[in-house]
Amino acid sequence: MSGQRRTMTSDGTPGDLSRRNLLRGTALIAGGALIGGAHVATAGAALAAPQPTIYARSAWSARPPTSAATVLATPPTYIVVHHTATANSTNYTQAHAFSLSRSIQNYHMDSNGWADTGQQLTISRGGYIMEGRNRSLPAIRAGDQVVGAHVANYNNVAVGIENEGLYTSATPTTALYNSLVATCAWLCTVYNRPTSAIIGHRDLNATACPGDRLYAMLPQLRRDVGARLAATGLAALRGADLAAHELPPYPATPRAGRTTPFEHGPALGSRDPNHATG
Numbered sequence: 001m002s003g004q005r006r007t008m009t010s011d012g013t014p015g016d017l018s019r020r021n022l023l024r025g026t027a028l029i030a031g032g033a034l035i036g037g038a039h040v041a042t043a044g045a046a047l048a049a050p051q052p053t054i055y056a057r058s059a060w061s062a063r064p065p066t067s068a069a070t071v072l073a074t075p076p077t078y079i080v081v082h083h084t085a086t087a088n089s090t091n092y093t094q095a096h097a098f099s100l101s102r103s104i105q106n107y108h109m110d111s112n113g114w115a116d117t118g119q120q121l122t123i124s125r126g127g128y129i130m131e132g133r134n135r136s137l138p139a140i141r142a143g144d145q146v147v148g149a150h151v152a153n154y155n156n157v158a159v160g161i162e163n164e165g166l167y168t169s170a171t172p173t174t175a176l177y178n179s180l181v182a183t184c185a186w187l188c189t190v191y192n193r194p195t196s197a198i199i200g201h202r203d204l205n206a207t208a209c210p211g212d213r214l215y216a217m218l219p220q221l222r223r224d225v226g227a228r229l230a231a232t233g234l235a236a237l238r239g240a241d242l243a244a245h246e247l248p249p250y251p252a253t254p255r256a257g258r259t260t261p262f263e264h265g266p267a268l269g270s271r272d273p274n275h276a277t278g
């Protein structure tokens, strides 16, 4: 696996995530730097993980939904990490990120027949963070949740983050990872959830998503989010854990050789309130 290690390129574009970059990112976070467009608070700053820069639907020219999303006045139990199971693009531009959001929306609406794009948030390999399903950003800021279509039978208790790429054998870019840390820290803050609420799609559904490599990084992700929460004065959340009744079922993942059809789904189930419309 050592052959897959690459560092940041000289022009600042992200390479594959390596332990060196992970450590570097952690050090920068502790120092209160500007990373991935997110201002990291230092001691004495406001006691909340700030919202990273998130591009609203208007920025990426989203289509209108066929019906308005349902907003629940309850926080989600889970923050679900997905991969898009799309190509590991080396185009790290904002234009590509916005195109990705449009492509996912088109697929969800035109191929799946859903009312809108399924996930609440999308992160590109260039580290750009986009609003997904309609009403998502205002709902999150208010501590509410939009019912999405990304994790079967749990869509009324889960906020979903789609991370661009296929992480069965590759790892995310540093830019994507840093934006994922910032996004999860913000979600833990606004929803008052512990870092253990950050789980993979496979913890709730029988799927390979978010890929073996990204899934294996979730403990590190929780630690990095915890470090950021601690830096913003929210250390109490870091050591908290899910209540017993909140523990995910951790269903068996598909057998080797059968993973391709399950690289992402299932996203909707009969127990979801929006099972008919997505």
Ligand SMILES: [Zn+2]
Pocket: 081, 082, 083, 150, 201, 207, 209, 210, 264, 265
């Ligand atoms: Zn997924």
